Amino acid sequence: MEKINIICVDDQQEVLDSVMRDLRPLTPLVRLEEASGVADCLKLMEQIDDEGDMVAxxxxxxxxxxxxxxxxxxxxxxDKRFAGTRKVLLTGQATHADTINAINEGQVDNYxxxxxxxxxxxxxxxRLLTLYILDKGLDHTEYMPILDNATLFSKLR
Amino acid sequence: MSVQMPLPDEITRPLRRINQVYFSDPARTLEVPQGKVLVHQGEECYRMFLVKKGLFAAFRQAENVAGLDLPAESSSRGYEAFRAEAGSYVCVQSFFSRMYRSSYNIVALEDSEVCYIDDTTMAVDAPFYGPFERQFLPVIIHELAARNSRIFTKAAEKEEALRLVQRSEMSATLAQLSAGIAHELNNAVGVLSRRTEFVAQSLEEYLEAEDKCNAELFRAGVEDNSYASASDLRSAARYYERELELPQEAAKVMAHMYPDTELGRKQTSRFIRNLRRNYRFWELGHDLRDMKIASKLATGIVRAVKMLGGGKSTREPGVDVEQTIKDALNLLHNQLKHLTVQTTFSPLPPITADATELVQVWTNIIKNAYDALMQDQTPNPRICISTGILHTEGHRLLPSDYITVTISNNGPAIAEENITKIFHPNFTTKKLGLDFGLGLGLSIVRRVIDSYRAAIEVRSTEEETSFIINIPTTQIHGEN
Structure with a gap:
């Protein structure tokens, strides 16, 4: 079965460690990956796509x-291959312009x-993972323990 | 000093005639030796002079103006109002206004020669060239132009002085603000950093008594200094998944503990069976390691902010600048291991300074150079530091000798749009890891340098970036 990935990107390993730790409850149903920068993340996504897996x-x-x-x-x-992929910007020092760009260019789902x-x-x-799984028409029952119930109910009603 | 705008030909041609016709009588030509006063301020004077050779300066003495306290250096001969070189006219206003009283002391700065007319001089060729005043109109215009350009220069100087005052007001506000913040943060950071050490120590002692193996794992976590990149960790995890047939989560854990797969492969199967448990102790240690690093960083930031806030500065004579540079190099010893540091020291006179402040200046500049070299991954990174003495020439008000310190590196050029910003607080280009930039380093340098009335210059090319600092060897006291 194809694997669902969640990727965290940060140039500071200490921060990356913390994010990964906070998201650990999502494993092992989804795969948590880390990348140290933009190039590294794109390389990783390429690889995930090559293996036929998904990035949620x-x-x-x-x-x-x-x-x-x-x-x-x-x-x-x-990138069409990642059309449904949800995007989160995690930041401590975004300027006003950054924020505007994040919405317009980055099309972030959450900040x-x-x-x-x-x-x-x-x-x-x-919540974003739940939306992704529903969008892609995957069998959500397999992921029940890590899905957002409210989102699930409102979409399935 | 004053830059005169060139006058049009219609003015200069008549001027040449006037100089020829009115200012060439040998009987009315005077030699004025250097240092001699041509006319005294307030003295009756019925003459107007053309400077034919040499250079004069006009000084104006304050006339007992209430509340005006002139600085000591200018009290002896008053402030300098203007200079008159060959071709200039002197006492034009007193002559044509019929006041016949000079407003300045006119002193010869070089051996000079002047020629004069006085109130008995008659118009030459009046039927053709018009009356005396008409003929001298170009001289008056020449004088007006000169005065005008003098005013422009003074206005520009005033603008510059105001800018300096504004900048020092800005840094004073910043200093107060940051001193307050530093004070508030200091205690909090102190508690965090001290207790982190304490918790780490107690935990280790506790684990040591309970189970040697767990203590070992904990210590490994605390002492971990592998800086594996995210992609290294991923490939190590994939390796463990494949070679040790571990589930992906366990493989990831192994990769964190042993990014070096050679080491990880050597672990016993018993260790791997208990991986989840083992990882907890390692991770606990690793968390404390990150906390230690973070609190050390926070302590450094507070110290830097305090410095920016202008902590107590005690300046004492006899400070050896070379030693302060060596101190800075010692402080940065650990980082500088990664690159070549060349020093060329010349013998320097001791100066009056606060050694800590100087160390701070060098540390900031050297650390910046180091960060730039590392961020850019310059091949064969090199920092060169040299010292010397600079003898100034000319008419400087400041002491004549400077100690000059040059700190250069072979890193990337500072972008042109950034070169004026690098001394501003909050400006930084550093983004790497825990060692990110605060944008405080060079603004601290600027503050200290300013307080020493020293100068800092930045030259940046593709090959080399240099910071050149000139500190006057004689310090003026009571400035701070």
């Missing part, structure tokens, strides 16, 4: 050396400010 959510930091989180999310948004509340981040990701 990308959670990216904004300020990174080289390209920014908004640029990454914009690239993901315009989380650092420092974040673990439960809140987890519930956001669960």
């Amino acid at each position: 959510v990308v959670i990216s930091d904004q300020v990174m050396p080289g390209e920014s989180g908004t640029e990454l999310l914009g690239k993901v948004a315009s 989380v400010e650092k420092p974040w509340q673990p439960e809140k981040l987890l519930s956001i990701v669960k």
